[in-house]
Amino acid sequence: MIRFILTRLLRAFVTIVLVVTFAFVVLRLSGDPATIILGPEAPPEAIAAFRASWGLDQPVMVQYVQYFAAIFQGDLGMSMRDGRPAFDLVMERIPATLALTIPALFLKLALGVPAGVYAALHQGTAFDRTVMVAAVMGFAVPSFVLALGLVLVFAVNLGWLPSGGRDTVWHAILPIITLGLGGAAALARFTRSAMLEVLGQPYIRTASSKGLAWAVVVRSHALPNAAIPTVTLIGFLVGSLIAGAIVVESVFSWPGVGRLMVVAVANRDLAVVQCILLLVATTMVTSNLIVDFLYGALDPRLRHGARAAA
Amino acid sequence: MKAPLVRIKGLNVAFDGAPAVRGVDLAVHPGEALGLVGESGSGKSVTWLAALRLLPGKAAVQGRVTLDGRDLLSLPTPEMERIRGGRIGIIFQDPSSALNPVLTIRRQISEVLALHRGLSGSAIRAEAKRLLDLVGMPDAEGRLNSYPHEMSGGQNQRVMIAMALAGQPDLLVADEPTTALDVTIQAQILDLLQLIRREMGMALVLISHDLGVVAENCDRVAVMYAGRIVESGPAAALFDAPRHPYARGLIDALPTLEDTRRLAAIPGVVPDPRDMPRGCAFGPRCAHAGPECLLDSPPLRAVAPGRRLACARPDLDLTPARPTPAPHLAEVTS
Ligand SMILES: Nc1ncnc2c1ncn2[C@@H]1O[C@H](COP(=O)(O)OP(=O)(O)OP(=O)(O)O)[C@@H](O)[C@H]1O
Ligand SMILES: [Mg+2]
Numbered sequence: 001m002i003r004f005i006l007t008r009l010l011r012a013f014v015t016i017v018l019v020v021t022f023a024f025v026v027l028r029l030s031g032d033p034a035t036i037i038l039g040p041e042a043p044p045e046a047i048a049a050f051r052a053s054w055g056l057d058q059p060v061m062v063q064y065v066q067y068f069a070a071i072f073q074g075d076l077g078m079s080m081r082d083g084r085p086a087f088d089l090v091m092e093r094i095p096a097t098l099a100l101t102i103p104a105l106f107l108k109l110a111l112g113v114p115a116g117v118y119a120a121l122h123q124g125t126a127f128d129r130t131v132m133v134a135a136v137m138g139f140a141v142p143s144f145v146l147a148l149g150l151v152l153v154f155a156v157n158l159g160w161l162p163s164g165g166r167d168t169v170w171h172a173i174l175p176i177i178t179l180g181l182g183g184a185a186a187l188a189r190f191t192r193s194a195m196l197e198v199l200g201q202p203y204i205r206t207a208s209s210k211g212l213a214w215a216v217v218v219r220s221h222a223l224p225n226a227a228i229p230t231v232t233l234i235g236f237l238v239g240s241l242i243a244g245a246i247v248v249e250s251v252f253s254w255p256g257v258g259r260l261m262v263v264a265v266a267n268r269d270l271a272v273v274q275c276i277l278l279l280v281a282t283t284m285v286t287s288n289l290i291v292d293f294l295y296g297a298l299d300p301r302l303r304h305g306a307r308a309a310a
Numbered sequence: 311m312k313a314p315l316v317r318i319k320g321l322n323v324a325f326d327g328a329p330a331v332r333g334v335d336l337a338v339h340p341g342e343a344l345g346l347v348g349e350s351g352s353g354k355s356v357t358w359l360a361a362l363r364l365l366p367g368k369a370a371v372q373g374r375v376t377l378d379g380r381d382l383l384s385l386p387t388p389e390m391e392r393i394r395g396g397r398i399g400i401i402f403q404d405p406s407s408a409l410n411p412v413l414t415i416r417r418q419i420s421e422v423l424a425l426h427r428g429l430s431g432s433a434i435r436a437e438a439k440r441l442l443d444l445v446g447m448p449d450a451e452g453r454l455n456s457y458p459h460e461m462s463g464g465q466n467q468r469v470m471i472a473m474a475l476a477g478q479p480d481l482l483v484a485d486e487p488t489t490a491l492d493v494t495i496q497a498q499i500l501d502l503l504q505l506i507r508r509e510m511g512m513a514l515v516l517i518s519h520d521l522g523v524v525a526e527n528c529d530r531v532a533v534m535y536a537g538r539i540v541e542s543g544p545a546a547a548l549f550d551a552p553r554h555p556y557a558r559g560l561i562d563a564l565p566t567l568e569d570t571r572r573l574a575a576i577p578g579v580v581p582d583p584r585d586m587p588r589g590c591a592f593g594p595r596c597a598h599a600g601p602e603c604l605l606d607s608p609p610l611r612a613v614a615p616g617r618r619l620a621c622a623r624p625d626l627d628l629t630p631a632r633p634t635p636a637p638h639l640a641e642v643t644s
Pocket of ligand 1: 325330348349350351352353354355356357366519583
């Protein structure tokens with residue numbers, strides 16, 4: 001078991017290092033921060049001075065090593081834009097993002113899981129077809145289109161809710177709904193198919209053949225099995241608590257991590273972008289780890305596998 | 311003769327218009343062992359799943375299935391639930407997929423004990439262990455905490471049997487209980503079913519591909535082909551002198567001790583349910599078919615005391631192609 005945990009942790013660590021490396025390389029290939037921040041007309045001496053002060057004149061390998069050395073000392077670098085520690089800038093934005101993504105996560109779970117289960121139990125009925133159509137639309141319609149549609153109806157036409165900004169609780173409602181509906185659609189589809197798969201298994205027929213009422217068969221025999229694949233998707237949704245709102249934050253001018261990311265990328269603000277990516281990778285990997293351990297709790301076959309692997 | 315425990319009358323089952331069971335009549339008497347044989351797809355499982363109302367909603371079921379005179383097919387759901395597992399238990403072909411992979415054996419047996427026997431707490435625990443002992447499970451106490459994947463197929467089938475017995479049913483339907491198991495385990499499970507049946511005075515329906523197994527383990531045999539019963543009778547008599555060419559074919563196809571190859575496998579295939587022949591469903595494969603066989607589907611008629619036959623040419627001479635293997639020999643190799 002210890003070995004199992006250690007290999008998982010090592011794998012998580014390697015994943016994070018790879019993500020950071022990838023970001024490091026891509027960012028350095030995608031344009032010179034000096035010309036972007038100082039402007040294309042800046043004198044060459046100013047550009048050279050900027051590059052020297054941020055270490056951009058060093059060979060890329062040296063920058064890479066220095067970057068990792070700094071990370072291990074807890075130093076995630078300074079924003080080139082306003083000279084403050086990138087970590088502080090990112091942390092300031094996290095509450096705003098979580099204020100959207102956490103309620104949205106609950107909305108996804110509260111809508112998606114019951115809708116999927118109910119649709120599977122009533123396969124082929126009008127409700128099932130409605131859920132499927134809604135789910136396909138929620139899947140296919142990009143979130144900015146959904147966001148604009150909601151703004152058009154509830155902000156512009158009806159005037160019930162504000163269309164952007166973060167001044168009151170009301171400002172959060174449309175972004176939360178936008179995020180929640182998209183995720184709920186994916187979750188409903190996934191839950192439905194997981195549930196249908198389980199309902200077709202021989203052990204469900206066995207449970208019925210024992211004389212258990214259908215509600216008991218569903219609750220005690222089908223749901224625990226359907227939960228196993230569904231947890232993967234829920235883990236992914238939890239993992240995207242930080243990064244999942246980039247588009248929605250932009251549309252609604254919501255000052256969260258996602259907006260910071262968009263601005264930082266446009267500015268080639270290397271430290272800030274890298275810091276966000278590191279944070280995103282860490283949340284993703286952490287939620288994956290949690291999913292792995294949840295699997296063990298939900299599925300005795302994997303618990304056994306875990307023991308065998310140890 | 312005693313009144314039958316379960317009587318199936320005029321049972322018809324169709325899936326999306328394709329008939330799977332076409333007018334089956336069958337009676338099971340208290341305490342008797344009835345064998346149901348036939349090739350894959352002949353409707354053996356569907357017959358009993360329909361009787362227990364365990365088929366998916368798209369199955370169109372017609373006919374009557376009575377237990378002590380009450381029609382199961384029209385019973386309100388809660389009463390049907392008391393019968394499933396309480397009066398009629400069923401075990402399936404592949405025990406490993408028939409048990410819930412995420413629940414312990416204890417949990418899966420206890421459900422039945424709580425539901426049909428009203429037991430609780432330590433009484434459940436003791437009874438679950440007793441049942442596992444009864445079905446010959448080694449280390450019953452320890453096995454209660456196991457999951458299905460931690461046990462062999464034979465052990466899982468023992469658990470299935472224990473679970474089916476937990477409700478103390480009057481009839482156990484065993485749907486190919488040994489097909490998925492090793493040969494040595496097969497014999498053990500069949501012996502176990504016999505033992506339990508005698509001890510508990512329970513009736514048994516043994517569904518099988520193998521007429522040899524059925525002849526050895528059952529009092530009476532019904533042979534099914536393409537959704538119909540084509541011949542039925544006392545096991546020994548039917549095995550020694552089958553009257554239906556299909557039953558003859560099944561017996562000839564049994565391996566013998568001297569020659570374990572399936573010698574005379576019946577040529578041809580089972581007809582497609584969507585495209586049944588107008589006459590006898592076996593006609594196209596039958597070496598003895600005459601013009602009368604193509605006209606109508608022959609009804610099942612009594613031809614001798616206790617024996618029924620559905621054949622347009624009931625007086626055929628069906629001398630075996632080779633000496634019939636005695637049932638006990640068939641059992642060794644099946
Ligand atoms: N759920 C289902 N949906 C559609 N068709 C089905 C279903 N279950 C059974 N059938 C069809 O009903 C027919 C009879 O099937 P059944 O399972 O009763 O055969 P069987 O005699 O038990 O064969 P086997 O020895 O393979 O178990 C087959 O043609 C099969 O395809
Ligand atoms: Mg079958």
